[in-house]
Amino acid sequence: MPQNIPSGSLSTAPDSKGLNVRPDLLPESFFFLEKGKIFSQDPAGKFGAYGTVFRTTSKVSFTGKVYTICQGQVFLQPCGDDSTKVNAILKPFSQPIKGLAIKYIVYRGLNRLDFFQGDLITSGTPTGFIDIIKKEFTGLYSMLGITAPAFTAQHIGFPAGTTQSVDDLIDDYFLKISKVEVTGSTATEQPKKAFELPMIPRGTHLGNVTGSIGIDIVLNEGDYTVANDPNPFQLNLAFARSADHVLDQAIGNTAFKKKLIRETATQFLDIAAFYGLHTQGKGKIHMSDNSVLQTVEQIASQISGFKTAETTYLYIQGSRQRSYNFYGNQNLEGSTNNIKIGPTASNLSLEQFEAGWPVKELVAQPSLVVQLTTDNNDAAAMYVKQGVLHADTANEDYFIRGKNLLQEEGNGVDTNFTKPITFSLNKTSANKTVASFVQLIYEGKTVKITSETPGPNPGDPAIITSYDLKDIDDIFGLINVTPKVQSKGGNELVYVIDQNLLLIDFENKAGGKDVATVTTKKVEDLIMKNDTESLPRVTYETLLNNIRQNTTSYYESRIAYQDNSNSGTISYSNKNNNFYQPEKPYYFKTEQYTTPEGKSNMGLSLGLEQGKLPSKKLLGITNDENKELIKAVNENQLNNPKFYFNNELGAESSTYLSLEGKEYKKYNLFIIGEDQNGKLKIVSPTTNVNVTTIDHIAFTSSEYAKWVPYLNSIENQPVNIKIYE
Known part of the structure; x- marks a missing residue:
């Protein structure tokens, strides 16, 4: 398998440029x-x-x-x-x-x-x-x-x-x-x-x-x-x-x-929708007689033998990489309805999206308009992974957020729903719709979880704790997965990729938020403490798929360099101390600071070429710490587990201040997952696992950070100097 090498770059144009733009799909198949x-x-x-x-x-x-x-x-x-x-x-x-x-x-x-x-x-x-x-x-x-x-x-x-x-x-x-x-x-x-x-x-x-x-x-x-x-x-x-x-x-x-x-x-x-997608973005279908189908008419004619030749499928991914309303959080109050859908904005039906199966089949529909439920939180956003937005739907390179997504109160507007999102569907000259599918990544409502624990004494009422899931709590999974890619020898690190996209936010220097789609990666490595001792570790990181940011000449922009998103192996030499490091152009920066209690700590942040901000988030813990969290997963029989970051100070906005004047946050790592009845549940490990962050990008435990080499940047390249002890 290939190494995880950056494979391309994306536009970082300011809002005044590059809107409503998507690169051609260029589908090509036989x-x-x-x-x-x-x-x-x-x-x-x-x-x-x-x-x-x-x-x-x-x-x-x-x-x-x-x-x-x-x-x-x-x-x-x-x-x-x-x-x-x-x-x-x-x-x-x-x-x-x-x-x-x-x-x-x-x-x-x-x-x-x-x-x-x-x-x-x-x-x-x-x-x-x-x-x-x-x-x-x-x-x-x-x-x-x-x-x-x-x-x-x-x-x-x-x-x-x-x-x-x-x-x-x-x-x-x-x-x-x-x-x-x-x-x-x-x-x-x-x-x-x-x-x-x-x-x-x-x-x-x-x-x-x-x-x-x-x-x-x-x-x-x-x-x-x-x-x-x-x-x-x-x-x-x-x-x-x-x-x-x-x-x-x-x-x-x-x-x-x-x-x-x-x-x-x-x-x-559906195979018909697969071929129908070739009518979008300069597609080509090669045939056995060496001819090539490229026009809408040619492709529609070729797939006309399928009964679904005019069917459009709607897929919507919601919270925690599940389908829209998997957790029931998108329903209107007192109702099971959660979507308005129809051929035009003036002809919408109020429905339950997931009734039956979470794939919506729209037969011979000339166009598609949807409105999804929202609580109008400032992180609400949509990304159109597949599909062609109509020119009437304002977007930022197929990201839809803020005023493009949310409705303003007044004039009888129902702010429980987003603005109408309109998609163009390809049609033949006979006005027949060509099979295709529309795939959305949507985060529209905050997921709330209520946890009950027994009171401290027999007969005491249960203690109820409510949690609001933050952006960071929906990112790092892969906790209890086993890679299927096999190592060919002893000198390889096998890494695992979750191919499902996530929507995440990055706070920018202008006080707003940049939005990105990412996949996630897990790597297990081994770092040498000395000639005889080693430390197994686990690193979770995001891999950039696409990004939309608000940039001006006054603030730094984020790097928009795509990461390769295939599972595989990384080879290394057995003559060196080999350990995980972020792929170029990223590197770890180390910063020693003193806690209010007078304890010396090592902080890690992500470094990058000058003038750019990271478009990546990362979690690093030791293998023993990861095992404690897996134990909590197994004991509670949780499915689809992810890390929940519980701020040690209670309020998410609360920070610590080091004796050197450095602000940092400290979290207890919990696990959030689905119990055997499908209900979301938050559990804590028997032994606390703590991580800190000084840049809101890299979150690491003290033992993980302790054994990362000091790094400097010389001509934008990381250089190992020594191990911190």
Whole structure:
């Protein structure tokens, strides 16, 4: 996997410029079915909600060749109970649409004989896929100078002569490290790790189908597993082998598990909407006859065989990376309604967004207008991750906040709702809507939590504590996750990325707030205290996706350098003291100060090139401290846990003042998560874990900061000087 290297920059233009601007998506993919062959879809085979089930597989009638939509690796599995069919799971390497992270594309119902004769990989009908993988396989053993074993189905994941559990995660096969034991000129492979799945180009003839084919698009949330995940649905081999997959609420044995199954619908995308997105931002769809579809008319015609060819899907992510109103915090008082939606601002219906499933299906709607509920807090904001805003909707490069989002009182305006947000939907010359989806990240209401603890004495009333979630409390998760990317050796740090976007604020020097979208990253490292002692640590940080800031010539602007957002590994030399440091252009600055009690402390802040402010937040604690917090998660059986920063002085505005006159804040780290009934709960660890911050950007425990090297900036580069003790 690549290292976490910055991959581009964003505009930091002041408010007077750059408004209502979004870079072109430039979608580019291959149509998965052979051109010139007719396909059709029965209404029962379309993607979407059917009462208590949600079809993730779009199934069409078709006979002909099938192609890879994008470049990636391919893994094969059985197709239900049909021994004549196989399923192929494609893991994209090159994403076909910017900003749309696809984890898997699952092809269901390919003809087995196009891949295997018995258990041997060979095809009666030659395909580009078989040609590529046979060449890769023989080339590997030729390079090793040994005799290649028989090329069998197990080499591409199919359970031929190997034991596989349907509970195995698909990632276990894509992210494995192949192992081959060589004795003399004989090679012996280990089960499940026989051959690393080769990279297949976009538009490769994958195989053929006879009668019908199903296809799923799974969106990427990250390459990790969650400890004690209560969601009954998992991306495992049972899902990979399904001939025709649906999410079924009936498999949830509690109300919360049923809710988690409904939530899973947001992890899937209709293939028709995927191709429909190519009508936005100069898209291209390559066809099997080497033609390229680029116009709205061409693309709409090509996807017209889908029953959802005119369907627009609305996805809204709300608090704590859950769907809109997952916690019931968006409802109007005394009502379950929480959204106004319709084709025009004058024709809106008051509805419950998440009624049924948290994916809204809008069929043949000519345009889309929504108003969402809000408490008008100053941090309320929306980011349009996917979709085209109408020119009437004022925005700041697709961030909507402040006067662009919130309504002013008067003239009968209902300030419980945002302003109308209008989206343009592409239509053909015959005025037919082209399938697509709109995806919003929205923080509109403050989440409030009430906690009850027993009184100090028997019979005493419970002590009720209320918490308002701050911006920082919605950021750092990944607490109890395990990375799926495997280290190839001892000198690598494996890091985990949560691919779901978050909206966060940065206070600027003008007294206002800059708003950004970020993903989050967790890294575990080891720092040497001396020749024999080491300190395991855990660092959580945000990775910039996009930012909108208020800048003037009088104040410093924030760095707008995007971070790469892929999980992977970082290699290091075993001859040096290797430890986590922020990627360039960031570095740690150290500052020693004295507490009011006379204790010497080390403070960390994020340094950057002169004249810029950080667009990153970071939390650093030791591994032992992290274990205390994981223990609290496990003991309370919390799901979706994140860190809650409890100001030691009570009020969030309260600060300490060091003897040197340095202001700083000190927090007790708590955990906020969902209990087994889905209710948000805040718990504290048995042993206190404290972190301090001197810049409101980097939050670190004293033991973490103590062993970070002093850093200076020479020509904007960090230089290690010595360890503070």
